[in-house]
Amino acid sequence: MTAPGSGRGPQRRQLLMMGGAAVAAGSLAAVGGSTTAYAQTARRGSTWDKTFPRSRKVDHTKVSFHNRLGIELVADLYSPKRLRGRGRALIVGHPFGGVKEQTSGLYAQTMAERGFVTLAFDASYNGESGGRPRHIASLETFVEDFSAAVDYLGARRFVARDRIGVIGVCASGGFALSAAQIDPRLKAVATVSMYDMGRAYRDGQGYAPVPSEKNTVGERKRALAEAAEQRWAEFDGGKVRYGGGSAVPLKPSQQGRTSSPSTTRPRAASTRAPIR
Numbered sequence: 001m002t003a004p005g006s007g008r009g010p011q012r013r014q015l016l017m018m019g020g021a022a023v024a025a026g027s028l029a030a031v032g033g034s035t036t037a038y039a040q041t042a043r044r045g046s047t048w049d050k051t052f053p054r055s056r057k058v059d060h061t062k063v064s065f066h067n068r069l070g071i072e073l074v075a076d077l078y079s080p081k082r083l084r085g086r087g088r089a090l091i092v093g094h095p096f097g098g099v100k101e102q103t104s105g106l107y108a109q110t111m112a113e114r115g116f117v118t119l120a121f122d123a124s125y126n127g128e129s130g131g132r133p134r135h136i137a138s139l140e141t142f143v144e145d146f147s148a149a150v151d152y153l154g155a156r157r158f159v160a161r162d163r164i165g166v167i168g169v170c171a172s173g174g175f176a177l178s179a180a181q182i183d184p185r186l187k188a189v190a191t192v193s194m195y196d197m198g199r200a201y202r203d204g205q206g207y208a209p210v211p212s213e214k215n216t217v218g219e220r221k222r223a224l225a226e227a228a229e230q231r232w233a234e235f236d237g238g239k240v241r242y243g244g245g246s247a248v249p250l251k252p253s254q255q256g257r258t259s260s261p262s263t264t265r266p267r268a269a270s271t272r273a274p275i276r
Contacts, residue, residue: 058113088115091166093142124144
């Protein structure tokens, strides 16, 4: 994501043309309009707990803030050591099931080396962030998390609130696009290894490259029936059951095709519009 010179401001990107994002999470209106995300405090010190080396070119602080559902989000804030004035900012979302200490943190630190203030956060219910029950997927909440991150960054005196963009890695690519469609404060969007989560659950991760391996209607219905029965079991006090990345077993040609982005140094991400 490049950021040339100063100008009259970024042009809005045409998000609806980016058909790869089929994660249609709900709008912010659905989470209620009376509460607001409120500010943060630095927390838990600055102990380095990432899966990648710390950069000497970047300052790092662990912070927390709340989304409009009242869930505390814990994040890593990265900024260039020689930041002057109000800087451009990027929010980085992690892969589905990931945490900020992994891929998203590496992207955030790398973009901070390139001059951006960046924020990598743990999604609600996951990592160090709050919310119960733990380790669940709530797509609408995940989308709200991105807007809450905008609230936080826009309130920093060293951030230009009209120059905030987002990088969504893997599943967060879909969440980020959904957030940007309803939150015009996000001025630019880039995705890395984005995939269609709805299609992945219907067809299996890998999108059934062999037509005969596409999940049948019967398999989909069986997966839904099993999930429904599990709700009864958990409501009655039974053990919580966690699933994998696909509701049905992967077919032979799909296996080995679904690894998340590694923690190797990322290449420059593309974007629909630069933050200028």
